[in-house]
Amino acid sequence: MPTEASSPSISKEIKTVSGITVRLCGDSGDGMQLLGTQLTNTSALAGNDIATFPDFPAEIRAPRGTRAGVSGFQVQFASHEVHTPGDSLDALVAMNPAALVTNLADLVKGGLLIVNEDSFEDKDLKLAKLKVNPLDEPAMENYRLVKVPMTKLTKLAVAEFGMSTKEADRSKNFFAMGLVYWLYGRNMDATLRFIHGKFGEGKSVVAQANEKALRAGWAFGETIEALGTSYQVDAATVLKPGTYRNIIGNQAMAWGLLAAAQRSGKEVFYASYPITPASDILHELCKFKNFGVCTFQAEDEIAAMCSAIGASYGGQMAVTTSSGPGIALKTEAMGLALMLELPLLVIDVQRGGPSTGLPTKTEQSDLMQVMFGRNGEAPLPVLAAQSPADCFEIVQEAWMLATQLMLPVIVLSDGFIANGSEPWLIPDVSKLTPIPIVHPTESNNPDGAFMPYKRNELLARPWAIPGTEGLMHRVGGLEKEDGTGNISYDPDNHQKMVQIRAQKVANAAKLLPPQQVIGPQSGELLVLSWGGTYGSCLTAVQKAQEQGLSVALAHIRHLNPFPSNLGEIISRYHQVLIPELNMGQLRTLIRSRYLVDAVGYNKIKGKPFTVTELLEKITEMARTGNRIAQRTAS
Amino acid sequence: MSTVLPVLKADDFTSDQDIRWCPGCGDYSILAQMKKVLPEIGVPPEKTVFISGIGCSSRFPYYVNTYGIHSIHGRAPAVATGLKLTRPDLSVWVITGDGDSLSIGGNHFIHLLRRNVDLNIVMFNNRIYGLTKGQYSPTSVEGQITKSTPMGVVDHPINPISLAVGAEATFIARSVDSNIKHLASTLKRAAAHKGTSFVEVYQNCNVFNDGAFSYAQDKATRDDTTIELEHGKPMIFGKNKDRGLRLNGLSVEIVNLEDGKVKEDDLLFHDEKATSTLVYMLSRLRRPDFPEPIGVFRDVITETFEEAVLGQIKESIEQRGRGNLQKLFNSGETWKVGA
Ligand SMILES: Cc1ncc(C[n+]2csc(CCOP(=O)(O)OP(=O)(O)O)c2C)c(N)n1
Ligand code: SF4
Ligand SMILES: [Mg+2]
Numbered sequence: 001m002p003t004e005a006s007s008p009s010i011s012k013e014i015k016t017v018s019g020i021t022v023r024l025c026g027d028s029g030d031g032m033q034l035l036g037t038q039l040t041n042t043s044a045l046a047g048n049d050i051a052t053f054p055d056f057p058a059e060i061r062a063p064r065g066t067r068a069g070v071s072g073f074q075v076q077f078a079s080h081e082v083h084t085p086g087d088s089l090d091a092l093v094a095m096n097p098a099a100l101v102t103n104l105a106d107l108v109k110g111g112l113l114i115v116n117e118d119s120f121e122d123k124d125l126k127l128a129k130l131k132v133n134p135l136d137e138p139a140m141e142n143y144r145l146v147k148v149p150m151t152k153l154t155k156l157a158v159a160e161f162g163m164s165t166k167e168a169d170r171s172k173n174f175f176a177m178g179l180v181y182w183l184y185g186r187n188m189d190a191t192l193r194f195i196h197g198k199f200g201e202g203k204s205v206v207a208q209a210n211e212k213a214l215r216a217g218w219a220f221g222e223t224i225e226a227l228g229t230s231y232q233v234d235a236a237t238v239l240k241p242g243t244y245r246n247i248i249g250n251q252a253m254a255w256g257l258l259a260a261a262q263r264s265g266k267e268v269f270y271a272s273y274p275i276t277p278a279s280d281i282l283h284e285l286c287k288f289k290n291f292g293v294c295t296f297q298a299e300d301e302i303a304a305m306c307s308a309i310g311a312s313y314g315g316q317m318a319v320t321t322s323s324g325p326g327i328a329l330k331t332e333a334m335g336l337a338l339m340l341e342l343p344l345l346v347i348d349v350q351r352g353g354p355s356t357g358l359p360t361k362t363e364q365s366d367l368m369q370v371m372f373g374r375n376g377e378a379p380l381p382v383l384a385a386q387s388p389a390d391c392f393e394i395v396q397e398a399w400m401l402a403t404q405l406m407l408p409v410i411v412l413s414d415g416f417i418a419n420g421s422e423p424w425l426i427p428d429v430s431k432l433t434p435i436p437i438v439h440p441t442e443s444n445n446p447d448g449a450f451m452p453y454k455r456n457e458l459l460a461r462p463w464a465i466p467g468t469e470g471l472m473h474r475v476g477g478l479e480k481e482d483g484t485g486n487i488s489y490d491p492d493n494h495q496k497m498v499q500i501r502a503q504k505v506a507n508a509a510k511l512l513p514p515q516q517v518i519g520p521q522s523g524e525l526l527v528l529s530w531g532g533t534y535g536s537c538l539t540a541v542q543k544a545q546e547q548g549l550s551v552a553l554a555h556i557r558h559l560n561p562f563p564s565n566l567g568e569i570i571s572r573y574h575q576v577l578i579p580e581l582n583m584g585q586l587r588t589l590i591r592s593r594y595l596v597d598a599v600g601y602n603k604i605k606g607k608p609f610t611v612t613e614l615l616e617k618i619t620e621m622a623r624t625g626n627r628i629a630q631r632t633a634s
Numbered sequence: 635m636s637t638v639l640p641v642l643k644a645d646d647f648t649s650d651q652d653i654r655w656c657p658g659c660g661d662y663s664i665l666a667q668m669k670k671v672l673p674e675i676g677v678p679p680e681k682t683v684f685i686s687g688i689g690c691s692s693r694f695p696y697y698v699n700t701y702g703i704h705s706i707h708g709r710a711p712a713v714a715t716g717l718k719l720t721r722p723d724l725s726v727w728v729i730t731g732d733g734d735s736l737s738i739g740g741n742h743f744i745h746l747l748r749r750n751v752d753l754n755i756v757m758f759n760n761r762i763y764g765l766t767k768g769q770y771s772p773t774s775v776e777g778q779i780t781k782s783t784p785m786g787v788v789d790h791p792i793n794p795i796s797l798a799v800g801a802e803a804t805f806i807a808r809s810v811d812s813n814i815k816h817l818a819s820t821l822k823r824a825a826a827h828k829g830t831s832f833v834e835v836y837q838n839c840n841v842f843n844d845g846a847f848s849y850a851q852d853k854a855t856r857d858d859t860t861i862e863l864e865h866g867k868p869m870i871f872g873k874n875k876d877r878g879l880r881l882n883g884l885s886v887e888i889v890n891l892e893d894g895k896v897k898e899d900d901l902l903f904h905d906e907k908a909t910s911t912l913v914y915m916l917s918r919l920r921r922p923d924f925p926e927p928i929g930v931f932r933d934v935i936t937e938t939f940e941e942a943v944l945g946q947i948k949e950s951i952e953q954r955g956r957g958n959l960q961k962l963f964n965s966g967e968t969w970k971v972g973a
Contacts, residue, residue: 307719314721467724
């Protein structure tokens with residue numbers, strides 16, 4: 001355990017700022033994700049509001065030093081509320097030339113650029129396909145460039161441990177971390193605890209070397225002249241009082257499932273086939289066997305989906321997750337689950353498509369797939385998480401719906417919120433309300449055989465489970481007679497059943513809260529957004545409102561059915577803008593449903609929206625709208 | 635409810651649904667034998683679940699008054715695995731066809747067997763796609779003329795038993811729809827085995843592949859064309875019990891027992907616990923060169939999938955205590971904000 005003062009005081013000038021956005025980037029083997037996570041947790045512990053954006057290549061170890069192998073982690077921490085990881089960077093730490101050239105465009109003019117100058121040798125430049133050293137380019141004058149010989153300094157710092165050059169080199173991300181910590185006056189305690197927890201208590205050479213490198217990085221900041229100022233970001237006072245922790249989207253999803261299970265008196269049966277960016281939910285849940293969680297890594301997504309059906313028939317809380325390609329495979333079985341009218345959750349953590357697409361990048365392009373990607377008339381409820389912490393809420397909501405209505409419910413997440421993180425107000429578990437579930441023990445038909453498809457007022461059928469005497473029944477994918485569940489090819493019955501299944505989904509709106517609007521309740525422009533773009537859309541709308549523009553935001557979490565008041569809300573604005581990370585999938589739905597001439601703002605680059613680009617579009621529409629309004633008035 | 639267990643009858647397992655197989659279909663016989671043995675197995679209807687895929691054979695669950703799922707094509711093993719992992723207390727039967735389990739569902743079939751989920755899978759092998767009206771299946775024989783192979787099948791057929799051996803199934807058996815005594819006893823053996831029990835049943839589709847197994851069905855020929863496997867017994871066949879199987883190096887040969895030159899002791903003795911190499915060899919015995927073995931090829935006991943999976947859950951709870959959500963949420967680094 002550390003004995004020295006964990007964060008020595010800073011002697012240089014300290015400037016207080018309200019928020020900072022930094023990106024740490026380097027080779028995917030350089031430990032940038034670890035560095036970013038530590039900085040995030042430390043900033044969260046300092047009470048800042050935070051939002052993060054880890055961005056990494058699809059290859060596990062892309063060739064060292066190449067542009068393809070660059071891995072980055074961006075974090076915005078602030079004393080005010082933040083909803084995005086930030087558009088442009090106040091500071092960029094680049095561990096090699098490839099990282100520098102692929103990230104420099106996002107650094108603001110006059111921003112701080114810290115590089116590991118030891119990795120700008122000819123061979124490094126060649127790997128990055130550079131003819132001249134970018135550090136010698138005139139463009140560098142636009143930035144406050146600090147060249148740090150990190151490799152050499154780290155080697156010196158850990159010399160006493162007699163490690164090989166290669167081993168010593170592994171500590172250099174901690175050197176960089178120390179420097180960044182000094183720069184923002186971050187407390188090193190949590191990271192020291194992490195180092196000693198992860199790399200071994202007390203005598204572990206690796207742990208000691210990492211601590212030494214971290215401290216050397218800090219000391220370097222304190223000493224060199226190139227860095228004259230250290231920055232301070234105070235704790236955010238806007239957060240609701242309570243106990244917080246940092247939470248990652250996929251982790252929140254897993255924890256939400258545990259909470260949903262506890263609320264409903266069930267245990268989680270979780271079936272999945274590994275796929276980026278959903279696998280971390282499996283990794284997280286398989287740690288919780290002592291919560292009764294049963295995880296099943298199936299032979300493919302079809303088997304995962306089908307085993308969830310089996311588990312649900314048996315009376316358990318069944319969940320399956322995947323990303324777009326795997327959801328495509330689950331399609332047929334999702335139709336079966338819908339016909340069997342069994343409750344279960346299908347979670348789609350979207351990534352760039354089509355086909356294998358961009359496995360590690362974000363996109364919102366599965367909306368149509370989950371809405372309509374099944375044979376026959378096969379609607380299902382679709383909910384979408386809006387932020388990392390919201391994943392915790394949304395799966396519980398989904399499980400409530402699934403069990404109240406007896407049907408599968410789809411939850412959408414995406415790569416951006418799945419890997420991103422934010423502070424999470426830890427809930428009081430004792431205050432979680434129960435999700436009531438009834439398994440009948442007696443026949444619902446005193447005059448004859450049990451009727452598995454006899455419905456309640458929400459059109460839900462009884463969830464009778466095997467082992468219950470007298471309630472034996474068979475379910476299947478063939479069309480069935482309402483009530484008895486017997487196979488039926490009767491034309492009128494089929495139409496009736498199709499309508500019942502559709503109405504059942506529509507009934508979900510009765511169980512969900514109405515749509516909220518942020519901003520004026522009527523006016524010029526309504527921004528309609530969904531899913532992981534919430535943070536950027538909200539921030540852009542707020543900025544537009546600060547400029548006095550008549551703009552409101554309606555962020556939709558319930559995509560099927562739409563909230564019952566959505567149409568009415570839309571009618572209160574002159575224009576509707578729908579920003580999406582796809583070609584306009586929600587827009588198509590909104591246009592056809594509400595016959596409104598909604599305008600799209602669409603980006604398909606595997607990256608989240610920047611606030612700047614959204615604000616530009618919003619401003620343009622709101623201003624044009626105002627001008628037209630003025631003209632018609634005069 | 636009284637505490638005395640009522641004696642179960644075949645009728646207790648008969649559902650009120652009209653059976654829609656073609657008259658004369660081999661499926662009727664399999665259903666009849668199943669309904670005969672279910673009461674003998676002694677698991678009550680409410681504790682029994684039949685899960686099927688799609689095909690003529692897969693209509694089966696509608697005809698038994700138990701719990702049941704008529705799922706989608708090829709996926710019954712996966713549905714059943716999910717059910718068994720959550721409800722190990724249930725007795726689960728998977729009913730499937732040769733197309734259902736070996737073509738579209740081949741992947742799930744292999745994984746079911748290698749995992750050794752404790753359930754019984756009965757494959758109705760009619761060497762044809764019945765429900766879709768007569769296309770060839772993965773077990774159709776080379777040269778077979780079907781609706782989709784007017785010039786004859788060119789694929790090499792899958793041998794289901796060999797495949798099961800390859801997947802290291804712990805119980806492997808074969809029977810014939812019309813050999814009702816044998817079929818009934820084989821189903822009972824399957825039910826008794828703990829782990830995945832795989833039974834291939836030669837089933838006549840009298841509409842699209844009539845007579846495919848007549849050699850094994852006809853009383854006149856079946857003693858010569860099949861050989862009944864019996865644990866611990868020498869492998870003898872023929873109407874007059876005059877021929878036997880003997881191991882010669884790494885292959886099996888037919889020997890004549892009439893002239894007394896070969897003694898019973900020289901023959902291959904069937905051993906249900908034998909190494910899979912030997913079981914594999916038996917699975918390769920095919921007409922017309924050899925009689926085709928029927929009966930239990932293999933019956934060994936290893937840990938079942940659900941025992942292993944649920945065992946880890948139990949162990950985790952014992953070691954770490956029952957999980958506490960609040961503790962989990964508050965674990966790691968946390969901080970307090972105001973008020
Ligand atoms: C996804 C899908 N593809 C194709 C079919 C059509 N189909 C139904 S049953 C069947 C073949 C059934 O053959 P088998 O499993 O041998 O059963 P049998 O009818 O012979 O008992 C096919 C191709 C289907 N129902 N679903
Ligand atoms: S088509 Fe063949 S397998 Fe299907 S019911 Fe008719 S006879 Fe039986
Ligand atoms: Mg068949």
